Amino acid sequence: MHPEQGSPFDVIIIGAGFAGLYGVHQAAKAGLSVLGLEAGADVGGTWFWNRYPGARCDVESVDYSYSFDEELQQSWTWTERFAAQPEILAYINHVAERFDLKRHYRFGQRVVAAHFDDDAAHWTLRTDTGAEFRSQFVVFATGCLSAPVKPNLPGIESFAGEEYFTAQWPAQGVSFEGKRVGVIGTGSSGIQVSPIIARAARSLTVFQRSANFSVPVPNRPWTEAEQAQIRATYRERREKSYYAGAATPHASLTTKALELSPQERVSAMEDRWNGGGVLFNKVFPDQNSDLAANELVREFAVAKIRAKIDDQSVADDLIPNDHPIGTKRICTDSGYYEMYNRDNVSLVNLRREPIEEVTATGIRTADRFIELDTLVYATGFDAMTGALLRIDLHGARDARLSDTWADGPITYLGFGIPGFPNMFSINSVGTPSVMANMVLHSEQQLDWVLALVQHCRANGIRKAEARADAAVKWTDHLLEVAEGTLFVRANSWYMGANIEGKKRIFMPYIGGFGNYRRYCDEERDNGYPNFELS
Numbered sequence: 001m002h003p004e005q006g007s008p009f010d011v012i013i014i015g016a017g018f019a020g021l022y023g024v025h026q027a028a029k030a031g032l033s034v035l036g037l038e039a040g041a042d043v044g045g046t047w048f049w050n051r052y053p054g055a056r057c058d059v060e061s062v063d064y065s066y067s068f069d070e071e072l073q074q075s076w077t078w079t080e081r082f083a084a085q086p087e088i089l090a091y092i093n094h095v096a097e098r099f100d101l102k103r104h105y106r107f108g109q110r111v112v113a114a115h116f117d118d119d120a121a122h123w124t125l126r127t128d129t130g131a132e133f134r135s136q137f138v139v140f141a142t143g144c145l146s147a148p149v150k151p152n153l154p155g156i157e158s159f160a161g162e163e164y165f166t167a168q169w170p171a172q173g174v175s176f177e178g179k180r181v182g183v184i185g186t187g188s189s190g191i192q193v194s195p196i197i198a199r200a201a202r203s204l205t206v207f208q209r210s211a212n213f214s215v216p217v218p219n220r221p222w223t224e225a226e227q228a229q230i231r232a233t234y235r236e237r238r239e240k241s242y243y244a245g246a247a248t249p250h251a252s253l254t255t256k257a258l259e260l261s262p263q264e265r266v267s268a269m270e271d272r273w274n275g276g277g278v279l280f281n282k283v284f285p286d287q288n289s290d291l292a293a294n295e296l297v298r299e300f301a302v303a304k305i306r307a308k309i310d311d312q313s314v315a316d317d318l319i320p321n322d323h324p325i326g327t328k329r330i331c332t333d334s335g336y337y338e339m340y341n342r343d344n345v346s347l348v349n350l351r352r353e354p355i356e357e358v359t360a361t362g363i364r365t366a367d368r369f370i371e372l373d374t375l376v377y378a379t380g381f382d383a384m385t386g387a388l389l390r391i392d393l394h395g396a397r398d399a400r401l402s403d404t405w406a407d408g409p410i411t412y413l414g415f416g417i418p419g420f421p422n423m424f425s426i427n428s429v430g431t432p433s434v435m436a437n438m439v440l441h442s443e444q445q446l447d448w449v450l451a452l453v454q455h456c457r458a459n460g461i462r463k464a465e466a467r468a469d470a471a472v473k474w475t476d477h478l479l480e481v482a483e484g485t486l487f488v489r490a491n492s493w494y495m496g497a498n499i500e501g502k503k504r505i506f507m508p509y510i511g512g513f514g515n516y517r518r519y520c521d522e523e524r525d526n527g528y529p530n531f532e533l534s
């Protein structure tokens, strides 16, 4: 309840990650009564939970940061090109303190239910502590990769050693010294954490179900000259990013792969491989849509990977052969492949040798028993829809999100779900989100939603609900764009393929951040024609 009047808040924003914090700041600045609810004990979102050693961003730090305040971006100093989790979390805390945002939040409040009252036109949210909060508008800034999934392995509950999830890493850290450690999962998290464990542990066994491509992160401190240059041109850098494909100043070449000479192609790939991060997925404009172009990039990466591994039979297992390169998120690593040259590291290929059971003391595969003191799960998330679907969500006319999305998630521009008035999902299905720089993406999302909230308030509008036909059309459009790419060929979390029984559809909007932003601008500038305003 609103502390002063006992009346509902204007807006409740759920989540204290990059998106939620920015939303709370802008809402308060606009004079709205705003409450932030956060499941964690403090701010940080993804970077609060994923504290595993080696966690690092794959977008350059100077881009993966807020742009809304010139003084903030001029005064903060990123020490490294690709920031590590502690520095990103320190930045988020700095922002929260600088703009006095924590006072708007209740921490340790995981929203478990949200019900819309049609007559009163407000939402009632209940948290896991039993507390209830009401607001006219609700914004779910609950993250795309925030609903961790524990694997469903026989006997998993019987393991008597230490167990850790990369996505719920203890703040006090973990010692692997002298331990026999197993890591399950070889996505971005497993690939980042494993080399660090390998250096400390007595032994490390990596259990791999699917191989992934990884590009080395060429991390280093920014030089003072670079920092000065970035500060001097920050505005231009941001302007370039606001309507760019991935919300960063970087773009792919404009010439298609096969139209370049072999030397030009290699030089372009070398350049992007050395540039690091996710840039390697954007060398040629057609690498994610034309299999022949993709194959050139794949062959280049395979040669690079093979060169790092002493035992080529291990390399055979580590090189993916089940998806075009880049159609699953390319990982970024620091010494992942080289790690397999160590005597204390071994790889178990679960496709050949599946896990039969977990016991109190280790893992039995089809071929052997591996004794373990510690198990690390880097087994991923129920991506993009999981955080919302884990909440008991009832909209207008008793709509339930689980029913509305039974045949797959539909949204209008990601923000609006038919049947759920005054509720906005941020960085959701139907947005570029995970394909783009999440920080600028979050700014765009919250600016758009808060403009709609203010439009409603200025015009005496009690309810804003996405039109069902607009949501169907937008979802068809996003699937059509995806069908024109190779992304639909991979069993990726983008497709919902990592979750048993989850509807397979490509969830993010792959048409580019700039194009998406133009659709959003148009909707706003035309007075929200695809929303029912009443």
Ligand code: N01
Pocket: 055, 056, 057, 058, 059, 145, 151, 152, 153, 184, 185, 186, 187, 188, 189, 190, 192, 207, 208, 209, 210, 329, 331, 332, 350, 378, 379, 380, 381, 434, 493, 498
């Ligand atoms: O999760 P994942 P993640 N038995 O889903 C395996 C972002 N991120 O946390 O592929 C055995 O990619 C599963 O196997 P398979 C980034 O967007 C970014 O690593 O389903 N294995 C897979 O290998 C990333 O894409 C950074 O066959 C099982 C792994 O677990 C996203 O988050 C860092 C299993 C899960 O990989 C998710 O990454 C970290 C089972 N029962 C994360 N169940 C940066 O660098 C699952 N697996 C910025």
